[in-house]
Amino acid sequence: MSKHTALIVGGTSGIGLATARRLNDRGATVHIGGRSKERLDTIATTDPALIGHQADGGDRDAITAVAETIGTIDWLVITLSGNEGPGPIAELDLDMLRRAFDAKFWGHITTIQAVLPYLAPTGSITLLGAITARAAMPGTAGIAAINGAVEALVKPLAVELAPIRVNGVSPGFVDTPWWNALPEDARRDYFAQAAQALPARRVATAEDIADVVAMAATNANITGTVIEADGGARLVSMA
Numbered sequence: 001m002s003k004h005t006a007l008i009v010g011g012t013s014g015i016g017l018a019t020a021r022r023l024n025d026r027g028a029t030v031h032i033g034g035r036s037k038e039r040l041d042t043i044a045t046t047d048p049a050l051i052g053h054q055a056d057g058g059d060r061d062a063i064t065a066v067a068e069t070i071g072t073i074d075w076l077v078i079t080l081s082g083n084e085g086p087g088p089i090a091e092l093d094l095d096m097l098r099r100a101f102d103a104k105f106w107g108h109i110t111t112i113q114a115v116l117p118y119l120a121p122t123g124s125i126t127l128l129g130a131i132t133a134r135a136a137m138p139g140t141a142g143i144a145a146i147n148g149a150v151e152a153l154v155k156p157l158a159v160e161l162a163p164i165r166v167n168g169v170s171p172g173f174v175d176t177p178w179w180n181a182l183p184e185d186a187r188r189d190y191f192a193q194a195a196q197a198l199p200a201r202r203v204a205t206a207e208d209i210a211d212v213v214a215m216a217a218t219n220a221n222i223t224g225t226v227i228e229a230d231g232g233a234r235l236v237s238m239a
């Protein structure tokens with residue numbers, strides 16, 4: 001059987017990097033894309049099997065150039081996002097919210113358009129939403145809208161792009177550098193509080209979510225599905 005090829009745009013940290021490692025362990029050739037050269041340099045040392053590309057998912061020409069270098073891609077995984085967007089609606093800065101849409105939603109559209117001509121007909125696209133899209137957490141209307149928009153792509157694209165499969169994974173609280181804007185002590189306290197409230201009684205690791213992303217990317221029978229991997233966050237009040 002020929003070796004599968006994966007491209008993970010946003011694969012230099014957190015869930016994307018954990019997914020890259022999972023797919024590499026399964027024998028795939030794994031390419032990762034991200035903007036920071038520093039992150040790519042570190043990964044070149046820690047994970048020499050992963051093939052790094054410095055590229056911005058919001059830059060169509062840059063992602064096209066990456067895809068062209070790779071050739072045929074079986075599994076496209078998009079884990080890029082900014083971390084702006086939270087806040088009470090009355091105080092939401094609209095410029096900030098527009099930047100947040102640019103950083104996540106428009107980055108997805110641009111990356112999908114750029115990679116599409118290189119995707120194998122038996123291939124897949126896996127997106128990362130967030131449970132805020134379907135939960136009711138105060139202070140998350142902005143990021144709920146962004147992640148709702150990303151997750152809304154899944155069903156129509158699964159039909160429009162068939163037989164290419166299109167899925168989403170919707171995590172809740174995951175311990176990754178996404179949270180680095182919070183000082184370490186505050187982050188630890190917040191996670192401890194969240195873990196108490198979550199039915200799973202724990203904040204997820206990047207590897208927990210990577211298992212689900214890898215399944216969505218590789219399982220030939222899953223398409224048009226957003227998999228909730230949120231520790232039960234949508235079932236309880238996280239206010």
Ligand SMILES: NC(=O)c1ccc[n+]([C@@H]2O[C@H](COP(=O)([O-])OP(=O)(O)OC[C@H]3O[C@@H](n4cnc5c(N)ncnc54)[C@H](OP(=O)(O)O)[C@@H]3O)[C@@H](O)[C@H]2O)c1
Pocket residue numbers: 009010011012013014015016033034035036037039055056057058078079080081082103107128129130131170171172173174175176177178179
């Ligand atoms: N962590 C959570 O609790 C959580 C919960 C729900 C949903 N999610 C979602 O899960 C996904 C992955 O999050 P994570 O926690 O793994 O975040 P992360 O650790 O911050 O990783 C994000 C990755 O995306 C890359 N990236 C960001 N913007 C990019 C761009 N324009 N082009 C290319 N690469 C870009 C970053 O590298 P560079 O900055 O170097 O480009 C980094 O490698 C995101 O969609 C996030 O919204 C996370």
